[in-house]
Each structure stands twice: as C-alpha cells, then as structure tokens.
Amino acid sequence: MNEMTKKQLQATACRVRMGVIEGTYHAKSGHPGGSLSICDTLTYLYFAKMHVDPKQPEMADRDRLVLSKGHCAPALYSVLAERGFFSKEELKSLRHIGALLQGHPCIHIPGVDMSSGSLGQGISAACGMALAAKTDNSFYKVYTILGDGEIEEGQVWEAAMFAAHYQLDSLVAIVDNNGLQIDGKITDVCSPEPIPEKFEAFGWHVIPMDAHDFDSIEAAFAEAETIVGKPVAIIQTSVKGKGVSFMENQVGWHGKAPNETEYQQAMAELTTQLKELEG
Template sequence: MDEMTKKQLQATACRIRMGVVEGTYNAKSGHPGGSLSICDTLTYLYFAKMYVDPKNPDMADRDRLVLSKGHCAPALYSTLAERGFFPKEELKSLRHIGALLQGHPCIHIPGVDMSSGSLGQGISAACGMALAAKMDNAAYKVYTILGDGEIEEGQVWEAAMFAAHYQLDSLVAIVDNNGLQIDGKITDVCSPEPIPEKFEAFGWHVIRMDAHDFDSIEAAMQEAETVVGKPVAIIQKSVKGKDVSFMENQVGWHGKAPNQAEYEQAMAELSAQLKELEG
C-alpha cells in the first residue's frame, strides 16, 4: 500500500476512534475498549474494500457486515457515520431514548445489515447470508467480526461447523483477538486458545493479521478473496482500547464511559494524532 493511502486510512481510523469516544461519553455508558480495537479493520473494510453505497444502503448486491460482537456498536456507528450513511451528529445521542443509535446494532439503522448483541448469534446470521449468496450465485461477500471472548459461546462452533459443511467461501469471519473479555483475560475466564488451530480443525482457511497495520490488513483481505470452497477466518491480533493511552489493555474499559476529564484527555490524544497524520 502506498504511504499516502495508508496515511489517509490512518486518519480515517483516528476520526472513527474520536466518534467512539464522543458517543460513549455522551451516552454515559457503552463499550469503548473493544470498539477501539476494531477501528482499523472497519476503516479498511468500509473505505477500501466493501462494495457499499450510503445512498442505497439496502442494494441487493452490496457486501454485508455483521458485527457479531454487537456491544462494539459505537465503532460500527462511527464508521457508518464517517462513510456517510447518517450524520455524525447522531453519535452524540447514542443510547438516548428514541434516538437512532441504540446500544447494540439494529437492522433499522442505515448501513446495519443485522441486529446483534447476544454473543454467538451474529456469526450464525452471517452464515445464513453466505448460504443465500451461494444459492443465488451472487458475488457479494459477508464479513462478520467476533470477539475472542465471544467465541467461548458454543453457538459459534455450531456456526463454524455449518459454514465449512456448506463450503461458504463468501464468508469471512474476523476474530478480534485482543486477549480480554468482560472481566478478565480470555485465558483466565475460559480459554478458547489455540484459536487458529480450532478454526483450521473445523475446516476453515485461517489467516493471521495485525489489526493495527494497514499493510497486514490489506494482505489478509486480499488472501481471503482467493479462497475457494472454504470459509475464511482472519485472526487479528489487536489492542483493546487502542490509541487512548489510559484505555489500552485495561479490562476496566470494557464497558465503561469516560467522564469529562477522561473524555477531554482521550480527545486531545486523538486530535494530536490526527493533526500529525494530516499535517
């Protein structure tokens, strides 16, 4: 990837992170940690990969994305707003009664392809979409993003078995391997390791990716395109709370909103990063 494109993507990801902080601060609740770990991946998908049209969010041949770890809705909403599906102003009323953007993704929101939030269910819905693509001989891809804590859910492995059985090669499941879940390290709570080997054993094509390096993201997404006859699992190594210094790798920031001082510090850090990228 050329340096200019990379800088543009980095700047976009930074703006999306600012939207995550803005949304959770104004909501006084929500999940900043796991949202911040997927911003680069969402940036690449929505700005460099997926075939979508903000003016026609329901077009039949669009690529789909199901945020299976639905609690990270602030990242998806911020990405969709940045991409033009709805005004950025909406982020400020995240989780407010009657507002467009509720705490977990809802299919009525422009650009959201599936409601989610009950962990384990999103990947199953994505399997259904990928099966439909196969039956219709349609060319669209179905991306789904799972948490590494989420894959402790049994339903994920039923879906994994199903996807391999039906050779759902339009399905790309991205596992956000930030190492933490709601109240501790995944390896302490109920270890799903070794994650790549488990997907391989279920018959998937497995790719490893650095979630914060756009060259690595591009290489992984390009490899995913070449796979025939198997679903693809991308295991992305990521940092929970990425790019907000006091949130990085801190389990306490799984489901907590920043207070005003924390909001100001987070925004100052991200603004400084953006200025450098745009300078």
C-alpha cells in the first residue's frame, strides 16, 4: 500500500474512532473498547474494499457486512456516517429515545445489512446472504465481524460447519481477537482458543492479520479473494480500546461510556493523532 493511501486510511480510521467516542459519550452507555479495536478493519472495508453506494444502500449487488458482535455498533455507525450513509450528527443521539441509531444494529438504519446484537447470530445471517449469492451466481462478498468472546456461542460453530459444507467462498468472517470479554481475559473466562485451529478444523481457510496495520489488512483481504471453495476466517490480533491510551487493553472499557473528563482526554488524544496524520 502506498504511503499516501495508508495515511488517508489512518486519518479516516482516526475520525471513525472520534465518532465512537462521540457516540458513547453522548449515549452515556455503550461499548467503546471493542468498537475501537475494529475501526481500522471497518475503515479499510468501507473505504478501500467494499462495493457500496451510500445513495443506494440497498443496491442488489452490493457487498454486505454483518456486525455479528453487534454491541460494537458505535464503530459501524461511525464508519457508515463517515462514508455518507447518514449525517454524523446522528452519532450524538445514539441510544437516545426516538433516535435513528439503536443500541445495537438495526436493519432499518441506512447501510446496516442485518439487525444483530444477540451474539452468535450474525454469522448465520451472513451464511444465508452468501448462500443466496451462490445460488444466484452473484459476485458480491459478505463480511461478518465476530468477537473472540462471541465465538463461545455454539451457534457460531453450527454456522462454521454450514459455511464449509456449502463452500461459501464469498464469505469472510473476521474474528476480532482482542483477548478480552466482559468478565475478563477470554483465556480465563471459558477459553475459545486455539481459534485458528478451530476454524481450520471446520474446513475454513484461515488468515492471520494485524488489525492496526493497513499493509497487513490489505494483504489479508487480498488473500481472502483468492480462496476458492472455502469460507475464509481472518483472525485479527487487535487491541481493545485502540487509539485512546487509557482504554487500551482495559477490560473495564468493554461496556462503559467515557465521562466528561475522559471524553475530553480521548478526543484530545485522537485530535493529536489526526493532526499528525494530516499534517
């Protein structure tokens, strides 16, 4: 990836992170930690990869994305707003009564391809979309993002079995391996590891990825496109809370909104990062 493109993507991802902080701060609730860990991946997908059109959010041949870890809706909403699906002002009323942006993704929001939030379900819907593409000989891709804690849900493995059986090679599942879930480290709670080996055993092609390095992200999605006859699992190593110093790798920031002071500090840090990237 050339430096210019990379800097642009990094700057966009930084703005997406600011949207996450903006949204959760105004909502006074929500999930900043896991939202911040997927911002670079979402930015790459919506700004450099996916065939989508904010003017036609339901375009039949668009690429789809199902946020299976639906509690990280602030990141999805922020990237969709940044891409022009709706006004960034909407982020300020996230989770408010009467607002467009619900606490978890809702299919009626422009750009949101599937309602999600009850963990383990999004990947099944993504399988259905990929199956429809296959039966219709359509070429759209279906991306779904799962949490590493989320894969403790049994339904994920029902879907994993199904996707391999039907050779859903338009399906790319991204597992956000930030190592933390609500009750603590995933390895302490009820370990889903080893993650790559599990997907391999279920018949998937597995690609490791550094979730905060656009060269690694680009390479992973490029490799995914070459795979025929198998679904692809990208296991991304990420940092929960990435981009905001005091949130990084802190389990306490899984489902807690920043207060006024924390909001100011987070925005100041992200503004500094953005200035450096744009400077």
